[in-house]
Amino acid sequence: MLKIAIVGTGNISHNHIQAYLQFAPRCQIVALVDIYPEKTHEKKARYGLTDTRVYASHQQMLATEPDIDIVDVCTPPYVHAEIGIAALHAGCHVLCEKPMAASLEECDAMIAAQRASGKTLSIIAQNRFTDAFWRLKAALDSGLAGKVCHAQVDSFWWRGHCYYDLWWRGTWEKEGGGCTLNHAVHHIDAIQWLLGFPSEVVAMMSNVAHDNAEVEDLSAAIFRYSDGALTQLTASVVHHGEEQKIIIQGDKARISAPWQAFASVSADNGFPQTAHDIQREAELNAVFQQTPPLEWTLHTGQIHDLLQSIEQVRAPRVDGEQGKRALELITAIYKSAITRAVVALPIPPDDPFYRTGGMNALAPRFYAKSASVANFNEVGAIPLGKNLDRGI
Template structure:
């Protein structure tokens, strides 16, 4: 039985707590930590965690829980690294919410602590644990779509003006960025998982609807890959309807999440024929449909993956290196938007955007942070966007 501590008991902690409770024979929540202890106490009562002890700091918790196995970090991003490193040094495995850390320097420090202590470090990327993305990757890996030429990634979310009134949101120092970092991270992780790591990034960003936040609420980026392929990615919290999608264009077919397969056939003059390559479309549909559905999805799926990796001594699907790769792409987007230049990857240690505080020091303040609400009313588990599995 693995003992779990949840550090940070805001809205996202619902998704984590509910996930662990699915595996009552394998783990139990023994500690809840929050700088507002009443929030931790509320989760204890709501979920019937009668054996869980409440703490005001992760340091106090680590000193008081000698038999702890997993520390689950659900705090604002600016303290992810310190809590994770302290937990790893205390001999605990760590599951850390996205984004992994506030800088690539902190990512490397977390990875070094994981390697030094021989523990598991996993970073939340729950969209990998959806049937839509799981099956789409299987189809890409089949090669039936041909050479990948282009991807369109619409990370469309919508958040009301007051979203950025929460005390830590909307600042470069504490949130680390806007929609690119804290919303599109899911789709950025998914596309680099599916297509690999690009070599160049160019981007622009703006704030068009949230004049109570320093950070961007809209950005657009283009990734270029070694084979010449391009990905265009839009990150947003201004899109009503949150119509999220990934569309992959191969030289033989178009595939996407939500799922659709289209394979054109060329006429003698190069224009598409009225009839399509139905045989290839049938093959693509077969791979998609025959890829087994996941038993556990989203946060619960990733928690299952973490438990399985600990039990079997294997690496998790989303380890520290994978978490860093997503943040490196995000850092490249910010660097390009701020410097108005094409950014080459990887980002090196002597780059100011690599270092902790570097992006914060160089970032524009679109607006002054105009409100600082200590706590919002609970909404339960955070909605994670449109159901990407629709249309299966």
């Protein structure tokens, strides 16, 4: 049985704890760690973790618990690398919440620690473990939509003004960025998983509704790929209704999550005919419907994959390299928005935006952070978006 330590017991830890409890015969949560002890005790009581020990620091936990198999990092982003690297050096596998780290430099340090330890490093990207995206990828990989020409990614979320009152949120130093980093990371990871890594990025960002935060609450970016295709991505925490979607336009058909297949047919003058390519649409719908549903989805799906990867001695579906790719795209968005220039990928180690502290030094402060609340009242597991766990 694999022994689990969860470091950071804020709201996102609910999703992790609930997932591990689904696999009780395979793993056991033996340690909870948080700088606020009342949070660890609340989780312990809420989930009946009677034999679980609590600690105030990951250093104390690692020194006291030599038999930990997996350290699950659910802390604010600015300490992900420190905790992950310490756990890997201690001989533990690591699952780390998004974003992977506060900089590309820290990502590479985590990857180096993983390679030196020989242990597993996996970065949370729960959208890959949804039927909607799993089936969309199957439809895309079928080739029936043709060559990809354009993708539209709407990472639309809504957060109230007080969201940024939490002590670590809304600052470049502690949170590392705004909605682009901490919300759109899910969709940015998904689109690079679907379409691959672009060659160039151009972007703009703003703060239009949260004057208690240094960071952006709205950004728009365009990715250009080596074959000329474009992705248009909007990241937001100002969209009421939180309608999220990915639409991929191939030269033969349109496919999307939530699912829709549409294939236009050209008239002699180039305009679309009223009748469309019903056969191609039927074939795409068949691929989508016939792709078996995932046994486990979202965080539970990814934790199932992590447990399997350890048990079967194989790489997880989302490893450190994959986690870094998502952060590299986000870093490119920020660099482009800040420098007002087109950014070429990959970002080299001598770039100031690659280095730890570079973003914090160069980023604009839209507003001064005006509140610093130590803890919010618990609201349970964080909602992860609409229709992402369903193929509709």
